[in-house]
Every structure is written in C-alpha cells, then in structure tokens.
Amino acid sequence: MKLLILGGTRFLGRHLAEQALARGDEVTLLHRGRSGAALFPQARHLIADRDADLGVLDDGRWDAVIDTSAYVPRQVKSVAAALGARAGHYMLVSTISVYRDFGAPGIAEDAPLQTLADPTVETVSGETYGGLKVLCEVEAEAAFGPRCAIVRPGLIVGPHDPTGRFTWWATRLQRGGTVIAPGAPADAVQFIDARDLAAWMLRIAGHASGTFNATGPDSPLTMGGFLETARSTLNPAARLEWVPEPWLLAQGVVPWSELPVWVPRESAGLHQVDIRRALAAGLSCRPLAQTLTDTAAWAATVEAPVPQAIDRPAAGMAPEREADLLARWAAETRA
Ligand SMILES: NC(=O)c1ccc[n+]([C@@H]2O[C@H](COP(=O)([O-])OP(=O)(O)OC[C@H]3O[C@@H](n4cnc5c(N)ncnc54)[C@H](OP(=O)(O)O)[C@@H]3O)[C@@H](O)[C@H]2O)c1
Structure with a gap:
C-alpha cells in the first residue's frame, strides 16, 4: 500500500510508520523535521510545515492517508485541497475528548459532541482541544x-509517549515504597497501547468508513487491575495504599495530571467508552504487563522528553508531595 502519514515521527505516528514499513508499505512521511528527523531512512520524507505550504504534496498518489497532526479544521481543509482525488482514503486521528459529557458509561460514536463558543479559535488548549477535533472531523x-x-x-500509552501519564505509573511503581492508589480498586479504566492502535489503524487504512472509538483493553479493566498488574510486574515489593477520591480532592490533588490516568467519578464515562465498533x-490489545514492561524499559532510556503537541503541565506527583499526603492520610485514618 502507498501510505502517506501526516506526521509519523513522535508517538502514535512513529509506531504507524514503523509497522507500515515492516509490513512492506511504501511510506511517505510529511513533517517539519523537528521531532525525529533521523528516523525511518527507508521512508520518503516530505519536509514541510502543514500550516505554511503544502507544495510538497503536488506530486504523488496515495492509497491511504493517515493524519496524526491535525488539530484545527483549517489543517484538514488545506490537506484535502492539496491532495484532492490523489488520496484514495483519508483517516483522521481525532480523540474521545470530542464528547460533550463523560458522566455516564457506554459512550458510543453517536453520543453528543462538544461545540465551541468561537469556532474560529486556533489556540489548542484543554478547553478547545475536543471542540476543535469535532470541527476537524466535520x-x-x-x-x-x-x-x-x-x-x-x-488515552494512548506505551513507548515514546511524550505526555508521561501512563509512563509515570510505570516509573512510580518501579521506584517502590508506598504508592497512593487513587479512588477505588473497582473504578473502571481504559487506555490503549500505541502499538496496538497503530496495528489496527493500518489494518483498516484504505477502506474503513465512519467513526470508531478506539481504546482498550479489549475486556474491562479496573484501577485495581491496572495498579496491581503494574506492581506485580514491575516491583512486587511496592505497596498500594488506596486513598478515596473525596479525600484526595479535598487536598487539592489534581486528577488526570497530578495523579495521571485517574479521573473523578463525575467523569467516570471517560474510562468506559463503548469500543464495540472497533473490536x-x-x-x-496486547497483555497489560507487556505494555508496562516495555514502557518502563523505554522510559529508562529517555534523556530529554520530546515536546508535547499541547501545552500542559508535566504529568505526575513529586515524591515529597506524595509522602506528605500519605503521612496526613495515615494520621487521619489512625485517629
Ligand atoms: N496522546 C493521547 O493520549 C491521545 C489521545 C487521543 C488522541 N490523540 C491524538 O493522537 C494524535 C497523535 O499524535 P502523535 O504526536 O502521537 O503523532 P505523531 O505523528 O507521532 O507525531 C506528530 C507528528 O506531526 C508532525 N507535525 C506537527 N506539527 C506539524 C506541522 N505544523 N506541519 C507538519 N508536521 C507537523 C511532527 O513532526 P515535526 O515536529 O517534525 O513537524 C510529528 O511527526 C494527535 O492527533 C492527538 O490529538 C492522542
């Protein structure tokens, strides 16, 4: 297959490129040459800023285009205009952040979507990210x-994840000692290994039609299952201390970023999205233990993190803050 990836050198795109080359696709990558310019010498590299000039797309035909780097609708429109009928099929990487309400489980692809007060906004932030992806989809x-x-x-996880969210848990469990386990063991959790997502996207590239939620694992997982697997796989000597949500929120602990992956109950639907269409x-999805082992091994090799696409605080909690919270939690529960 002749495949064009708009991106392909940071995280999900990097796994897409690697697997597509491994299966024998003729791969073209369009990027600015900033994130991983030396990667994939076997691929054709079109160096361009998609926000400036897409003249590099003037020649060529592709059976499938996978767009990992569109965040505002103008970027989709300009690519469509540049490629026209020379793109056999186009796959947009959107996000479950497009959904309006995460209060209930079972969000399917036809659930209500976000709307932006100002659809011309081009600043991609936590507030606009989902609404802008809706417009990209349109x-x-x-x-x-x-x-x-x-x-x-x-949530996409695994080696080369620039967000450090899932990775934080892998390295935290490896460090050992007593680890705050947020919420309750029975809380649902979903995430997908970037390599599994890439493999599936390549499987459907060129022919699939419509919209797919895409997360994992393929059978339900709980926070207890996740953190226990992390403990037993990475450091059985570590100890999980389950600390309930109301207490953590009362201490000002920020879900998702300070204790990554964890979301409060009011957003529990984020981790219970309906993935039947993708299945x-x-x-x-590969076994969780494999994702944990590979992520920890990769994290140990990282010297300088790759910049994130969206400006957001670094994921994770400082050891001193965690120790202080654990001491206060112990004092309160002993009293
Ligand atoms: N991480 C998650 O948990 C998560 C969850 C849901 C959805 N998503 C979505 O998944 C996608 C994955 O992104 P990724 O970073 O992993 O993909 P990627 O393809 O591995 O990396 C992004 C690529 O885009 C290129 N790029 C960025 N801006 C560009 C520009 N203006 N012109 C040309 N190339 C540009 C980068 O290269 P250069 O820097 O060299 O230009 C890089 O090759 C995103 O669309 C994101 O919204 C992520």
Missing part, C-alpha cells in the same frame, strides 16, 4: 465522504 467528512474514517482514541473491525 471538515474530513465533507472533503472525503465515504473515503474517510475517523478514529477517536482514548468488530479487528482491534485487539
């Missing part, structure tokens, strides 16, 4: 119609 469907697939991943289209 642009993609308008341009490519049935030759288009929209993939809405949940029916062949999505499958």
